[in-house]
Every structure is written in structure tokens, then in C-alpha cells.
Amino acid sequence: MIRRMVIRRMNEPEERVVGLLRAAGERIDSRRDFAPLVERILESATDSFFSVGSPLGRVFVAAGPEDVRYLAPASSPEEFVRSYRGCFGRFLSDASGSEMKELAGRVEGALAGERADVPLDLSETTPFQRRVLEIVKGIPHGEARPYAWVAREAGSPDASRAVGNVMANNPVPLLVPCHRVVKNDGRTGSYAFGTGEKERLLEQEGVSPEELLRAPYVGTPTTGTVCHATCRNARRIRPENRRPFRSVAQAVTAGFRPCRVCRPVVAA
DNA sequence: AGGGTGACAGCGT
């Protein structure tokens, strides 16, 4: 209880934390009592980590007992622990081959493209970030959606750029597949690990960046709908019925209406 | 036509 509180507030001014600890019944007479107390609390609050193979190569994963909090490539466990501490201000202990085995298995499965659901702890993110990350988590393997689409789905239709910022700080890349979020004009956009990696990841999932650029949207006269090119419905359109578009607006002008499954954004 | 560029609105942090 106290431990949680200290962890949550460890970036706040010391006086404030001291006040809270006193209120919680801890005895702190002088400044000298404070640091060791916090240290003790933090030492006992170690999250653990393990590493697994992934499309980005070997990655490390930091997790609590039940859920994943952070995923990143690193050249060594030490480097990973350092970066975790930089982000979360918390210690990490090695958990390879221990009680994290079950969670590790699920992570490995998910990274291999299975539909395995990995519980995530996003409690240290803002509400907006959380909404965005949840939306992005739902973009299926082999599909891509624009930043503007994510923004609208998250309830902030004009926040595409802010969505980019959330992606840039995604604590769990691959698990929240931010590589599937692309620009509205079909270009792939940036990626924390380089645009090359982003395109490689997409290609591995069967999304061709070239094709996406050529026709980010596809309509079909059969149903009169326009889809994101990677929408599961769009992929079934027979070649002779496929009408490529560079924007939803063009498709709408041509008489197509947005697909109800992939819900392309009609420009305002 | 459609591809490229640059300015800037707009958002959350």
C-alpha cells in the first residue's frame, strides 16, 4: 500500500512524499530517515524482466506478476534495466525461467503473430494515451490504419499529431502494434526504431508499403463502399472490381460510402 | 494528373 504510493509518487518533491509517508503512519524524524526508507521500499518493489525473440530481434520485457509494462530491444540485460529505471524509476530483477514463464509464453506467442492476449499495465499513462494505446492494440495483424483514424476512434478527431506522440512513447511496441499506424496518404510515417524497421514489420505481416502508397483506399462498385486498403473486406475485392483511391474524399466524391467495418475517416 | 514541397492548424504533454 505504502509501497505503491511511494512508487507512484517518486517523481514528486521530497517534502510531499515525506508528508504522505507520515500521514500513512511512517515515522520520519529527520531528512536522514527518508532516503533509506524509500530505498528499502523500492528494493522490495522490484518488477521483473525476461527476454524473448521477436520480429525486432531479441527484446526484453518488464512485467509485474500479472502484466507487461515495458518492452524494448536492448543489447544487454544491464542496458535494459537501466532504461527501465530511466522510464519508471524502478528496479528490475531477472525472472527468466521462473514464475513469469506463463506470461513469457503468452508474450512470445503474441509476438509470433498468434492472437494470444497479453495483459498490459498501462496505469502509468494518461487517459488519452491509454485510449490511443487501446485502439491501436485492436488493429489486427496484417492491417494498417492512419493516425487520423486512431485519433477519431480515441475520441479526439483532430489529434492525429498527438497520436504520433503517443506512438513515439509507446511503452510496449509490437504488443501495441504502433508499426501498423501509418499516414493518411499511404506513406508509412516514422517509427521509433526507424522507418526501415516499420516497413519491414509491415511487409512481414503481408502489408506492402508500395501498394499502400499507390492506393491507401480501395472502393468496390459491388457494394458501393470504400475501405482502408488493408481492411479484411478490401482484400476480398476481385481485381476487376477494385477501384484504387488516394484519399477517402476522392472515393466519396466518386459515390462510395465508408465501409462499416474499417470506418475510414471522411475528411471534415 | 499526380507527385513533391512548405506553411501552418491543431492536439496532448
Place this chain on the structure above:
DNA sequence: TACGCTGCCACCC
């Protein structure tokens, strides 16, 4: 506060 994994439009070939 200024900044950024964007979007849109104007303008140019």
C-alpha cells in the same frame, strides 16, 4: 513551453 512517428491545403512543376 515548445515540440512532435500528422493532416490539409496551396502552389509548383
